[in-house]
Amino acid sequence: xxxxxxxxxxxxxxxxxxxxxxxxxxxxxxxxxxxxxxxxxxxxxxxxxxxxxxxxxxxxxxxxxxxxxxxxxxxxxxxxxxxxxxxxxxxxxxxxxxxxxxxxxxxxxxxxxxxxxxxxxxxxxxxxxxxxxxxxxxxxxxxxxxxxxxxxxxxxxxxxxxxxxxxxxxxxxxxxxxxxxxxxxxxxxxxxxxxxxxxxxxxxxxxxxxxxxxxxxxxxxxxxxxxxxxxxxxxxxxxxxxxx
Amino acid sequence: xxxxxxxxxxxxxxxxxxxxxxxxxxxxxxxxxxxxxxxxxxxxxxxxxxxxxxxxxxxxxxxxxxxxxxxxxxxxxxxxxxxxxxxxxxxxxxxxxxxxxxxxxxxxxxxxxxxxxxxxxxxxxxxxxxxxxxxxxxxxxxxxxxxxxxxxxxxxxxxxxxxxxxxxxxxxxxxxxxxxxxxxxxxxxxxxxxxxxxxxxxxxxxxxxxxxxxxxxxxxxxxxxxxxxxxxxxxxxxxxxxxxxxxxxxxxxxxxxxxxxxxxxxxxxxxxxxxxxxxxxxxxxxxxxxxxxxxxxxxxxxxxxxxxxxxxxxxxxxxxxxxxxxxxxxxxxxxxxxxxxxxxxxxxxxxxxxxxxxxxxxxxxxxxxxxxxxxxxxxxxxxxxxxxxxxxxxxxxxxxxxxxxxxx
Numbered sequence: 001x002x003x004x005x006x007x008x009x010x011x012x013x014x015x016x017x018x019x020x021x022x023x024x025x026x027x028x029x030x031x032x033x034x035x036x037x038x039x040x041x042x043x044x045x046x047x048x049x050x051x052x053x054x055x056x057x058x059x060x061x062x063x064x065x066x067x068x069x070x071x072x073x074x075x076x077x078x079x080x081x082x083x084x085x086x087x088x089x090x091x092x093x094x095x096x097x098x099x100x101x102x103x104x105x106x107x108x109x110x111x112x113x114x115x116x117x118x119x120x121x122x123x124x125x126x127x128x129x130x131x132x133x134x135x136x137x138x139x140x141x142x143x144x145x146x147x148x149x150x151x152x153x154x155x156x157x158x159x160x161x162x163x164x165x166x167x168x169x170x171x172x173x174x175x176x177x178x179x180x181x182x183x184x185x186x187x188x189x190x191x192x193x194x195x196x197x198x199x200x201x202x203x204x205x206x207x208x209x210x211x212x213x214x215x216x217x218x219x220x221x222x223x224x225x226x227x228x229x230x231x232x233x234x235x236x237x238x239x240x241x242x243x244x
Numbered sequence: 245x246x247x248x249x250x251x252x253x254x255x256x257x258x259x260x261x262x263x264x265x266x267x268x269x270x271x272x273x274x275x276x277x278x279x280x281x282x283x284x285x286x287x288x289x290x291x292x293x294x295x296x297x298x299x300x301x302x303x304x305x306x307x308x309x310x311x312x313x314x315x316x317x318x319x320x321x322x323x324x325x326x327x328x329x330x331x332x333x334x335x336x337x338x339x340x341x342x343x344x345x346x347x348x349x350x351x352x353x354x355x356x357x358x359x360x361x362x363x364x365x366x367x368x369x370x371x372x373x374x375x376x377x378x379x380x381x382x383x384x385x386x387x388x389x390x391x392x393x394x395x396x397x398x399x400x401x402x403x404x405x406x407x408x409x410x411x412x413x414x415x416x417x418x419x420x421x422x423x424x425x426x427x428x429x430x431x432x433x434x435x436x437x438x439x440x441x442x443x444x445x446x447x448x449x450x451x452x453x454x455x456x457x458x459x460x461x462x463x464x465x466x467x468x469x470x471x472x473x474x475x476x477x478x479x480x481x482x483x484x485x486x487x488x489x490x491x492x493x494x495x496x497x498x499x500x501x502x503x504x505x506x507x508x509x510x511x512x513x514x515x516x517x518x519x520x521x522x523x524x525x526x527x528x529x530x531x532x533x534x535x536x537x538x539x540x541x542x543x544x545x546x547x548x549x550x551x552x553x554x555x556x557x558x559x560x561x562x563x564x565x566x567x568x569x570x571x572x573x574x575x576x577x578x579x580x581x582x583x584x585x586x587x588x589x590x591x592x593x594x595x596x597x598x599x600x601x602x603x604x605x606x607x608x609x610x611x612x613x614x615x616x617x618x619x620x621x622x623x624x625x626x627x628x629x630x631x632x633x634x635x636x637x638x639x640x641x642x643x644x645x646x647x648x649x650x651x652x
Contacts, residue, residue, distance in 0.1 A: 049576075049579075049580050050579065050580065051576070051579055051580070070582075070584075071582050071584065073582075074580065074581065074582035075582040077580065079576070079577075079580050081576055085574075085575050085576050085577065086575070087515060087519070087572065087575060088491055088519075088523070089491055089518050089519040089522040089523050090515070090518055090519075091493075094514075094518065097506050097514070098511060098514060098515060099581075100506065101506050101507060101508055101510065101511045101514060102508070102511050102577075102581035102582060102583055103581070103582065104508040107506065130491060130493070132491065
């Protein structure tokens with residue numbers, strides 16, 4: 001059991017956005033976090049990466065909580081935000097170096113990985129560029145390269161598919177697949193449901209700060225037999241229930 | 245439309261007043277008084293050594309007056325959105341621009357008067373001009389500036405097709421002709437020439453502007469640049485939010501960064517040092533304050549004054565650098581990366597120590613050069629060492645530890 005979110009109540013202020021959320025991500029598993037805008041996906045992610053502290057409940061990562069040992073906890077996490085954030089004064093090369101320093105990676109080995117990743121995402125000739133010169137998609141690729149440079153146990157990826165070209169989406173999915181095989185867990189939030197349906201092992205459907213349903217596609221289909229076959233149909237029916 | 249300008253002017257003046265209050269704080273007024281006193285003293289001393297009849301005296305006067313005539317820009321307070329929202333009102337904009345020019349006169353003409361006033365003693369000593377002639381020259385200067393601002397106004401329209409009437413070469417040429425005529429013949433000639441120029445531009449412009457379009461893009465750009473200049477000035481003393489600063493590679497300093505080993509505990513030193521050097525916001529502040537301090541210390545004499553001034557400038561630099569600690573707070577990785585906050589603080593302290601030491605060294609060198617007393621130089625060095633140590637090693641960690649706690 002890599003990540004275990006248990007009975008978390010939390011949010012940005014005293015008013016809780018998340019109302020008693022529990023789910024887990026197992027080793028080598030890709031879990032999709034699905035929900036409407038404002039359902040609480042980003043809030044959940046912010047709690048997991050430690051930006052927010054839960055009002056109640058615990059988040060455990062391979063047996064450690066952030067309060068017990070923030071270093072050991074953070075060391076296991078690699079995060080790709082929805083909107084790329086970069087250090088404006090650092091070049092691409094320096095971003096990679098800074099990441100290696102932060103995670104205390106072996107210099108030569110990490111650079112070998114880095115060059116491979118850079119080539120995959122066609123950034124290998126832009127090592128001396130500043131973020132200001134990158135397009136949005138390129139910045140996102142920089143985020144991906146930095147994240148997959150690490151040997152993190154848990155990758156947290158917030159809406160990765162928007163803004164990436166189809167080739168990059170495919171490369172990212174391959175990377176995820178590769179890391180899964182090596183035992184890493186991935187928690188990914190997305191709106192691109194047909195891609196999620198094809199690649200995620202399990203789904204957590206968030207609605208209004210609560211976990212509406214959870215499970216593999218077949219489990220979801222069994223739980224909502226009227227809803228339809230695809231994840232898209234299940235997702236839509238879930239929102240309809242609320243509107244009626 | 246004049247109402248629109250007045251509303252904008254009020255807002256603009258309120259903003260300027262806010263910044264001016266910050267600029268003219270007690271310390272700066274103190275420093276300024278010293279600087280002005282020193283310069284005034286030097287000027288009066290210099291006058292005593294001069295005699296009448298140098299060939300170069302009118303040349304110096306011409307140079308000063310021509311340069312001063314270019315000071316004081318046409319402030320339109322035009323905003324970017326205007327080219328969309330005020331486009332249908334283009335004809336009515338004329339009234340707006342006329343009021344804007346009238347407002348621009350204020351500061352510009354005050355500058356002219358002060359400049360002529362300051363130049364007057366020099367001219368009366370070296371050129372033996374009577375007071376009346378100096379007054380006439382002042383009048384010529386004012387009319388000339390009026391004409392130059394009228395050219396700026398005319399250039400807001402496409403009156404001369406693609407070529408603009410307020411090109412700097414053109415303005416310099418006109419100023420030189422008018423003022424040289426006054427300096428080498430009679431000042432009244434300059435008054436006459438300036439008047440002819442002013443009236444000619446006015447008449448010609450009055451006949452032409454109705455048929456022309458406003459150069460929106462260019463006017464917006466000019467106004468933006470003008471405001472940028474003002475903000476840059478204020479940025480020397482205080483933080484201006486409109487000025488995020490630019491980033492420069494400064495490759496020639498890469499060698500400096502090589503000294504920082506890419507190790508886990510050096511993460512923030514790596515980041516902060518590059519951010520400091522390549523971003524202009526804080527490095528500019530350090531450089532400007534150090535240069536101002538060095539200039540001031542060069543002119544100041546005395547046993548204790550240099551010590552106090554050096555200490556004050558180091559304090560000022562150190563204090564202004566503290567917000568740099570939070571520079572990367574909005575980058576999520578600052579919080580997500582597995583790095584202890586204590587390492588961040590340690591790196592920051594190292595950086596502050598380094599910067600303040602370099603600034604202190606430069607200030608001290610000026611004190612050594614400018615002061616004959618070994619005592620003063622010695623005391624300055626001692627005070628500086630203690631101050632840098634206290635500011636960087638004791639004060640900064642305490643102060644920032646509190647801000648970290650408040651955040652957590």
